[in-house]
Amino acid sequence: MFQQLQKSFVKNAMLSFSLVLVIVLVLLNGIYYQQTIEQIDRVATMLIDHNGTFPDAPSTNPPVNFLEELTTLGTEWKKDDQLSTRYAVITFSNQQIQSINRTNLVSVDEEVLKKQTQEIISGNVQSGWIQKLRFRLSKGNEESLLVFVDANKEIQQIKRLLIVSILVFLICLIGIYGLIRFSSKRAIQPFVDNVKKQQQFISNASHEIKTPLAVLSANNDLLAMMGTENRCIDSNRRQIKRLNALVEQMLLLARYDESQSSIVTEKIDLIQISKEIIDDVSPILQEKGLSVQFQGELSCVVNADKSSIQELIRILIDNAMKYTVIDKVITIKVSAGVFCIANQTESMKEEQVNQLFDRFYRVDTSRNRTTGGSGLGLSIAQKIAEINQLELSAELVEQNRIQFIIASKNR
Structure with a gap:
């Protein structure tokens, strides 16, 4: 019984810790994924706002206070960002492609870009994914602009974070299991001691009750042998028999609780x-x-x-x-x-x-x-x-x- 209790304690504790860890890791990966997508979309929007080119790099003056630093976090870009960003810009009018600038995205074939552009133009989606390319569409009255940003590097970072999160999750589970397993005996020990005291009390009380019951039964039989005719004798005999059966059941239950009964x-x-x-x-x-x-x-x-x-x-x-x-x-x-x-x-x-x-x-x-x-x-x-x-x-x-x-x- 106590082993089952310990297993139940470990199981419930592990489920609780696992649930908390899963929630934390899902939130961590989800937030990182969302911020990464927002960062890619900001780059695509910036390119659209400047007709497919990077604007001049902003001032490198440091933020004057912590609030300004938080406000600008993730929105600033440097000249290095322009060199590391791989993108392509497609202009089209009336669903006809006018020009394709893939100078910064030579790894993707022009025919592939044309095919993907036609699929996007024919649809109603303003932004989304095509394989590892993140696109953003801006439609104008005369000329429309479509920007592809290669997110392969960001996707690899997301995957690495996911793998690291899973490894951390497994390591934490192993460590937590060891700690819970080690402390579980101590955690349930007060309950175990209480149950053992109750079992010992039942066993001792049952043994103590058996002696006076035996005496009462003998006295009752003696009165019957002496010819005493009293309906109370029969009633006593029934109650003594019932109490004896109860005591035997309590002793049997105590033996099973203490696992003292031999099992073959x-x-x-x-x-x-x-x-x-x-x-x-x-x-x-x-x-x-x-x-x-x-x-x-x-x-x-x-x-x-x-x-x-x-x-x-x-x-x-x-x-x-x-x-x-x-x-x-x-x-x-x-x-x-x-x-x-x-x-x-x-x-x-x-x-x-x-x-x-x-x-x-x-x-x-x-x-x-x-x-x-x-x-x-x-x-x-x-x-x-x-x-x-x-x-x-x-x-x-x-x-x-x-x-x-x-x-x-x-x-």
Whole structure:
């Protein structure tokens, strides 16, 4: 149980950190990409505003204050920018190309530029991408201008940032996992100590209760042997028997919690075990007018401890026998390797089904007087399933029909 708790803690912590890292890296790459595109578009706009040529370089006077530095950040350009920028300028009129200036973009063939220009002119897009070229279109009354800016260098920078971000993400995940794994035991230790104290308390209390119960039972039997006729003797005998059963269940649950029960796994057939248990309780079934129907596959083989699984199936069948109403049929079905025990019951809500495996939980507390039981049976059954690497769950098929499902965790 504690290992599962530790795994759950590590899993949730890793998911939280991973989500934060992903958001940070997506924002970082997204902002960088957006700023890069805006910078390329500014260059293209500047070329259009100056008829396809770079203007004179602005003044190199430094900003007078921090606010001015922030305002001009990313908008200034130098003479070096003109030499490093690869671009082509196409002029056209009435969708007919007038001139192509690719002096600064010799790597792209002129015919390719013509073809791309025709595609852009025939469309309604003012700016966008054609492969690694960023274009911007300006239409005039007499003459229009189309500028291509080679963004290959910027795209490579974006890719490098993305690769570095992914590497940083993976390195951070490995480091965070190591830290969380190292600190997880310490983080859950207060809870572990509290649970162990509760388990020890239940175990000690159960052992302490057994002694006075044995004395009470012996005294009650002695009174009966002495010929004392009192209806309280029979009542005492029933209550002592009930308390003994409760103590045994609490001890069994404590042993499973502490993983002290010995588990010997072997291949067992849940259908075969169910039939053996039904044969044992057939007199009770007849007395209550109940019947059991088998449906689906003829076997359901799992790798588990036979004695504990027998106890699990016995608990589920006993639960169905106690709470079956109206339709007096208990259905045991196997489909795709999933074992189900279903029966009609009183109307239930989904939230009640989710609490069935809670210790001492009763759907209707008044049932204690008619059906007996302590509310620990299903808790013990789920604990047995856990130690055998099985999943036990409850499902409300209809408002008054419930089924308990046993399935392998590795399916």
